[in-house]
Amino acid sequence: MRVHGSCHCEHITFISEAEPERTVVCHCRDCQIMSGSPYRSIVPSDERAFELLSGELTIYHKVGDSGNARELAFCNRCGSHIYATSKAGSDGGAVRSFGLRTGVLAEAAEFAPMFQVWCDSRLPWVSEFNALPGKPRQ
Ligand SMILES: [Zn+2]
Numbered sequence: 641m642r643v644h645g646s647c648h649c650e651h652i653t654f655i656s657e658a659e660p661e662r663t664v665v666c667h668c669r670d671c672q673i674m675s676g677s678p679y680r681s682i683v684p685s686d687e688r689a690f691e692l693l694s695g696e697l698t699i700y701h702k703v704g705d706s707g708n709a710r711e712l713a714f715c716n717r718c719g720s721h722i723y724a725t726s727k728a729g730s731d732g733g734a735v736r737s738f739g740l741r742t743g744v745l746a747e748a749a750e751f752a753p754m755f756q757v758w759c760d761s762r763l764p765w766v767s768e769f770n771a772l773p774g775k776p777r778q
């Protein structure tokens with residue numbers, strides 16, 4: 641389905657294609673640290689479908705827990721994370737997959753996670769969220 645993304649300050653806007661049933665939660669330490677959250681929600685998107693409509697992405701390079709070189713795109717004005725992908729040219733010219741951060745999508749509510757990865761570093765209490773008392777806003 642078509643998705644519409646924007647960073648918090650709206651410097652970065654984009655459209656792409658992504659399928660909700662491919663949404664995963666990632667519990668790796670890098671996702672915890674870089675998102676500042678217990679885990680991150682990600683959906684893959686074909687590089688060819690990603691169209692930057694405004695702004696300029698900043699790329700942070702890292703080596704993932706998998707040992708692979710990764711490029712992480714974010715807004716250098718507000719810090720919102722947009723996607724992660726493999727290092728340009730590392731796949732022998734194959735089309736890359738962009739792991740879109742579902743929180744930046746206007747359609748985020750439709751991207752319910754279907755699978756979890758890096759469960760070895762999953763924080764022990766995340767499965768207990770549903771039992772917590774809650775309120776509609778802050
Ligand atoms: Zn921004």
Ligand SMILES: [Zn+2]
Nearest residue numbers: 666667668671
């Ligand atoms: Zn991760």
